[in-house]
Amino acid sequence: MYTYINQEHSALTKILDNYPTQVDAALKDIKLDAQNWLVLATGSSINASRSAKLYMENIANIHVQIEEPFNYTMYESVSRNTDLVLGVSQSGQSTATIDAIEKVSRQRSVNRIAVTSRPDTELPAACDTTLDILTGKERVGYVTMGFNATVLSLMLLALRFAKQSGTIDSTQEKAELNEFANVIGRIPDVIKNSEEFYAQHKQNMLTPRQYTAIGYGATVGTAMEFQTKFVEVVRYPAGGHDLEAFMHGPYLGIHKDDVQFYLVTNAQQVVLEKMAALRNYEANYIDNIFTINLGRNQDTGRHNSLNLGAVDDPFKAPILAVTPIQLFAWLITNDHGVDLGHQIFTDFSEVVHNKTTVQDYV
The missing domain is CATH 3.40.50.10490 (Glucose-6-phosphate isomerase like protein; domain 1)
Known part of the structure; x- marks a missing residue:
C-alpha cells in the first residue's frame, strides 16, 4: 500500500503525458451535445467519482449524476434525459456496476464508457469504449494509486469533452493541463x-x-x-x-x-x-x-x-x-501492528459475488 502511495506522482504524470490519446479513445463517437452524464460506481470508485464531479461539471458545463449501481439496478428508473453513462470500476469486475450498465443498455440507446485500469475485463466488454486509467492491476485491495488515477482520469475526460464540444478553447485547455501538472508535481x-x-x-x-x-x-x-x-x-x-x-x-x-x-x-x-x-x-x-x-x-x-x-x-x-x-x-x-499482508475474509467475494472473480491480492 505504501509503495503504491509513493507511485502516485509517476502514475498521474503518466496519465497527463498520455493526454489526450487515452481520453480521445474513450470519447470516440460520443455526441458532443451530451449534457446529462450518469456515473455508476461503488466503493472507492464512487468516492473518486464524487471527488471529480464538481470539476467535471464546471469545466464542461454538464450535469453529472452519480449513483450506487446495486440500488440503481434494483430500484431506480433510467432517466430519458441521460445522454452518456460511465461505469467506473478500477478492477473492471464489479458485478453491481456491470449489472447497472446492462440495465441502462436494455432500456435506452445511450453511449457507455468503462473507466478502469483493466481494459480486458467484463466491464469494458459491456461498454462501447474504455477510458484506461493506465495504472494496471493494483495488487493491493486497499486501493490508493488507482483512486487518484481515477479522479484525474475523470477530470481529464471532462476537460477533453469541453474542448471537443467548444465549451473551452485550446488556450484554456492548455492552461488547465499546466495547472494539473503543477498540482501533480507537489505530490x-x-x-x-x-x-x-x-x-x-x-x-x-x-x-x-x-x-x-x-x-x-x-x-x-x-x-x-x-x-x-x-x-x-x-x-x-x-x-x-x-x-x-x-x-x-x-x-x-x-x-x-x-x-x-x-x-x-x-x-x-x-x-x-x-x-x-x-x-x-x-x-x-x-x-x-x-x-x-x-x-x-x-x-x-x-x-x-x-x-x-x-x-x-x-x-x-x-x-x-x-x-x-x-x-x-x-x-x-x-x-497498530496490523499485518495487511495477511488477508482476512478470503472467501468473501466467492460467497457474496461482489466481483466477477475472486480477487488475487498480495
Whole structure:
C-alpha cells in the first residue's frame, strides 16, 4: 500500500503525458451535445467519482449524476434525459456496476464508457469504449494509486469533452493541463510533509473511539474515501461527512477521545466561516482535532494544521487532499501492528459475488 502511495506522482504524470490519446479513445463517437452524464460506481470508485464531479461539471458545463449501481439496478428508473453513462470500476469486475450498465443498455440507446485500469475485463466488454486509467492491476485491495488515477482520469475526460464540444478553447485547455501538472508535481512534498506531521502527532492519532473527516465541495468525496480507507485498513469506526450534513445529527455522536480531520480548501467566505465555527466548537469537546489545509490562508497559528499550500482551483484539490489520508491510514495501521499482508475474509467475494472473480491480492 505504501509503495503504491509513493507511485502516485509517476502514475498521474503518466496519465497527463498520455493526454489526450487515452481520453480521445474513450470519447470516440460520443455526441458532443451530451449534457446529462450518469456515473455508476461503488466503493472507492464512487468516492473518486464524487471527488471529480464538481470539476467535471464546471469545466464542461454538464450535469453529472452519480449513483450506487446495486440500488440503481434494483430500484431506480433510467432517466430519458441521460445522454452518456460511465461505469467506473478500477478492477473492471464489479458485478453491481456491470449489472447497472446492462440495465441502462436494455432500456435506452445511450453511449457507455468503462473507466478502469483493466481494459480486458467484463466491464469494458459491456461498454462501447474504455477510458484506461493506465495504472494496471493494483495488487493491493486497499486501493490508493488507482483512486487518484481515477479522479484525474475523470477530470481529464471532462476537460477533453469541453474542448471537443467548444465549451473551452485550446488556450484554456492548455492552461488547465499546466495547472494539473503543477498540482501533480507537489505530490512528493505532500507525502514528505504528511509523514513528518504524523511523526509529530502520532500518539494523538492512534487510539480514538472513532475517526471522522469533514469536508465540503469537492472534498466531500475525499472525506468519504477517508471513511472507506480507515475502515478497510485501520479497522476502527470511521466516518466521512459533508460539512453541513455533519451538523444535522452526526455531531451528537462525538466523544472527547475521537480524532477529527477537517479538509480545508479555497471556498466562499461563508463556507470557510462555517467550517471554522464547527471546528472551534468541536474543540471544546474533542482533544485531538487536525486540519489538512489546501486553502489560501495557511493556518500558522494552529499546532494541529498540516499546511500543504493552496490549490488555487478548489475543484482540483482532491488530487492532493486524499494523499495524507491514505498515508495516515497506512501509518496508523502499521503502528497498530496490523499485518495487511495477511488477508482476512478470503472467501468473501466467492460467497457474496461482489466481483466477477475472486480477487488475487498480495
